[in-house]
Amino acid sequence: MLPGEFELIARLCASFHQSRRVILGPGDDCAILSPSRLPQLLTIDSMVEGVHFKLNWGTPRMLGERSLTVNLSDIAAMGGYPAACVVNLALRDGLSTELLDGLYAGLAAAARRAGVDVVGGNITRASQLAITIALLGELKGNALRRDAARPGDEIYVTGTVGDAPAGWRILSRRLAAAGAPRKVLVLRALRPAARLAAGQALAKMRPAPAAIDISDGLLQDLGHILERSHVGAEIDTDAIPLSRAYRAVLGDDLELALTGGEDYELLFCIRPGNTERELARRLGVGVRRIGKIVRGRPSVSLKGRRATSRKWSKLPGWDQLRSPGD
Amino acid sequence: MLPGEFELIARLCASFHQSRRVILGPGDDCAILSPSRLPQLLTIDSMVEGVHFKLNWGTPRMLGERSLTVNLSDIAAMGGYPAACVVNLALRDGLSTELLDGLYAGLAAAARRAGVDVVGGNITRASQLAITIALLGELKGNALRRDAARPGDEIYVTGTVGDAPAGWRILSRRLAAAGAPRKVLVLRALRPAARLAAGQALAKMRPAPAAIDISDGLLQDLGHILERSHVGAEIDTDAIPLSRAYRAVLGDDLELALTGGEDYELLFCIRPGNTERELARRLGVGVRRIGKIVRGRPSVSLKGRRATSRKWSKLPGWDQLRSPGD
Numbered sequence: 001m002l003p004g005e006f007e008l009i010a011r012l013c014a015s016f017h018q019s020r021r022v023i024l025g026p027g028d029d030c031a032i033l034s035p036s037r038l039p040q041l042l043t044i045d046s047m048v049e050g051v052h053f054k055l056n057w058g059t060p061r062m063l064g065e066r067s068l069t070v071n072l073s074d075i076a077a078m079g080g081y082p083a084a085c086v087v088n089l090a091l092r093d094g095l096s097t098e099l100l101d102g103l104y105a106g107l108a109a110a111a112r113r114a115g116v117d118v119v120g121g122n123i124t125r126a127s128q129l130a131i132t133i134a135l136l137g138e139l140k141g142n143a144l145r146r147d148a149a150r151p152g153d154e155i156y157v158t159g160t161v162g163d164a165p166a167g168w169r170i171l172s173r174r175l176a177a178a179g180a181p182r183k184v185l186v187l188r189a190l191r192p193a194a195r196l197a198a199g200q201a202l203a204k205m206r207p208a209p210a211a212i213d214i215s216d217g218l219l220q221d222l223g224h225i226l227e228r229s230h231v232g233a234e235i236d237t238d239a240i241p242l243s244r245a246y247r248a249v250l251g252d253d254l255e256l257a258l259t260g261g262e263d264y265e266l267l268f269c270i271r272p273g274n275t276e277r278e279l280a281r282r283l284g285v286g287v288r289r290i291g292k293i294v295r296g297r298p299s300v301s302l303k304g305r306r307a308t309s310r311k312w313s314k315l316p317g318w319d320q321l322r323s324p325g326d
Numbered sequence: 327m328l329p330g331e332f333e334l335i336a337r338l339c340a341s342f343h344q345s346r347r348v349i350l351g352p353g354d355d356c357a358i359l360s361p362s363r364l365p366q367l368l369t370i371d372s373m374v375e376g377v378h379f380k381l382n383w384g385t386p387r388m389l390g391e392r393s394l395t396v397n398l399s400d401i402a403a404m405g406g407y408p409a410a411c412v413v414n415l416a417l418r419d420g421l422s423t424e425l426l427d428g429l430y431a432g433l434a435a436a437a438r439r440a441g442v443d444v445v446g447g448n449i450t451r452a453s454q455l456a457i458t459i460a461l462l463g464e465l466k467g468n469a470l471r472r473d474a475a476r477p478g479d480e481i482y483v484t485g486t487v488g489d490a491p492a493g494w495r496i497l498s499r500r501l502a503a504a505g506a507p508r509k510v511l512v513l514r515a516l517r518p519a520a521r522l523a524a525g526q527a528l529a530k531m532r533p534a535p536a537a538i539d540i541s542d543g544l545l546q547d548l549g550h551i552l553e554r555s556h557v558g559a560e561i562d563t564d565a566i567p568l569s570r571a572y573r574a575v576l577g578d579d580l581e582l583a584l585t586g587g588e589d590y591e592l593l594f595c596i597r598p599g600n601t602e603r604e605l606a607r608r609l610g611v612g613v614r615r616i617g618k619i620v621r622g623r624p625s626v627s628l629k630g631r632r633a634t635s636r637k638w639s640k641l642p643g644w645d646q647l648r649s650p651g652d
Contacts (some may be wrong), residue, residue, distance in 0.1 A: 135462030
């Protein structure tokens with residue numbers, strides 16, 4: 001039995017610590033926040049049951065954490081600092097209070113870790129559980145914009161790619177895996193991390209790199225940078241960073257690494273002259289140089305042993321209108 | 327046939343003019359806004375198909391306008407000035423591009439009228455159409471808080487109440503009406519207005535009044551003020567402002583006026599000594615004094631010819647987990 005809206009919002013609000021930037025937290029028509037002397041970032045993202053998750057694929061706590069992480073990743077991709085969020089919960093019949101408590105606990109934990117105040121909420125009835133979060137952040141220096149890539153820039157990616165989409169396929173039983181690799185890939189899907197510190201470190205470089213988070217798939221998200229920057233790219237497929245778990249399950253098959261979504265790694269383009277080791281130290285995460293920006297139309301040439309020969313001018317990848325299960 | 331996400335977002339973005347406060351509009355991971363030297367307001371609200379609207383009850387344009395208006399009303403109830411918003415669209419199968427274009431046009435028109443920049447969007451697949459908007463605003467002076475009501479304050483309401491819930495009942499064929507009254511009530515449901523100017527004028531009064539928007543029903547929303555302010559209220563039912571259309575259809579039956587939702591009028595509590603005429607001139611909208619704040623537990627005494635004798639300590643009203651059609 002689901003409690004009434006008022007009790008649900010009260011419970012939601014009680015979960016969250018408020019920092020000094022919050023003049024008035026949840027419980028009024030709006031939250032009131034201190035003036036921001038810095039440029040502000042604003043983004044919104046949503047996770048819908050049956051599209052972005054299934055309840056039996058992870059714990060409610062993981063779901064709560066991930067619902068904020070996908071927004072934190074947008075702030076990370078701008079090089080910003082997250083500050084405050086509001087949460088819209090669409091609740092369907094048949095959800096237990098235990099589930100909601102787990103969801104709130106995960107959201108509260110992710111918010112605490114990231115220094116985010118949850119300052120307001122709204123609850124509505126719906127036929128699918130959906131968590132929609134709008135997140136406000138700040139820029140302390142330059143922004144990492146999609147339109148900043150220039151010919152000659154080197155293209156890097158943080159961490160490894162393809163793990164989360166492989167995890168989703170394992171969860172939806174379209175990919176077979178067992179043991180440690182299965183566990184690693186599934187957790188990468190259920191508990192993604194936002195590369196906040198890496199984005200903030202990138203924003204301190206001059207000139208500010210172009211960057212995007214890989215939520216829609218490496219090639220599609222690279223494509224967004226190419227379109228906004230009016231440039232092309234060459235990608236060395238042999239350099240694409242694959243985890244041991246990915247290799248154990250998928251070998252050299254790059255499809256999920258190049259076109260799968262939900263990895264939440266950062267892809268960035270910077271002037272040449274850096275080494276992977278130096279960048280990794282500065283960003284606090286492993287990075288791999290995977291190609292370079294070239295003059296020309298916004299298309300990608302794939303090179304390397306593992307490359308197919310085709311040149312994709314209409315980049316395939318992730319589409320939010322598809323679901324991880326597709 | 328629905329176009330792809332990228333085209334939909336591009337189309338969504340193209341509809342909106344951006345003001346000087348927008349450093350970077352839609353198309354990147356986040357929008358970038360100029361620093362705000364004023365305290366900020368943040369709110370989120372959602373409209374879900376089958377819960378808050380049905381597509382055959384109005385035009386897509388009305389739906390787009392209303393989806394922003396419900397958020398503007400939260401800013402109005404704080405006495406604030408709306409500034410920028412981000413939009414999450416959950417799209418189901420079977421929606422036409424004409425519908426989406428109408429929705430965007432309505433949203434753009436409402437945003438333009440209110441001086442709001444639509445700075446970002448996200449589109450996801452779902453089984454119900456849902457429009458979720460997070461709206462950022464500013465306070466130029468005091469806020470109208472729910473916890474500011476004091477014993478002796480007079481309780482006022484703007485406009486007339488009960489029209490929108492009557493309109494929803496007419497649309498869902500649970501209330502019979504014809505001619506001009508039907509038209510008036512249905513339009514009040516489909517095209518509500520946010521009382522921004524009235525809220526802003528109230529915020530200039532000293533001390534700042536307590537206020538709330540009547541989105542959940544007069545008694546329930548008054549109850550939120552009473553709970554946050556730790557006071558009680560006496561309401562004169564004979565003073566409840568009813569429109570001619572409401573009276574034509576429902577006569578003296580106050581149930582929808584007291585407990586129906588979605589009116590988006592403002593209820594406010596101010597120190598005694600004002601006249602309705604003077605307040606109406608200052609606020610730019612008709613107001614009616616409907617009662618007063620008293621010491622005691624957060625409950626409402628109903629008085630007057632039309633009052634029932636019961637004292638509601640658990641206030642009935644609107645519940646977002648019910649739908650207008652219930």
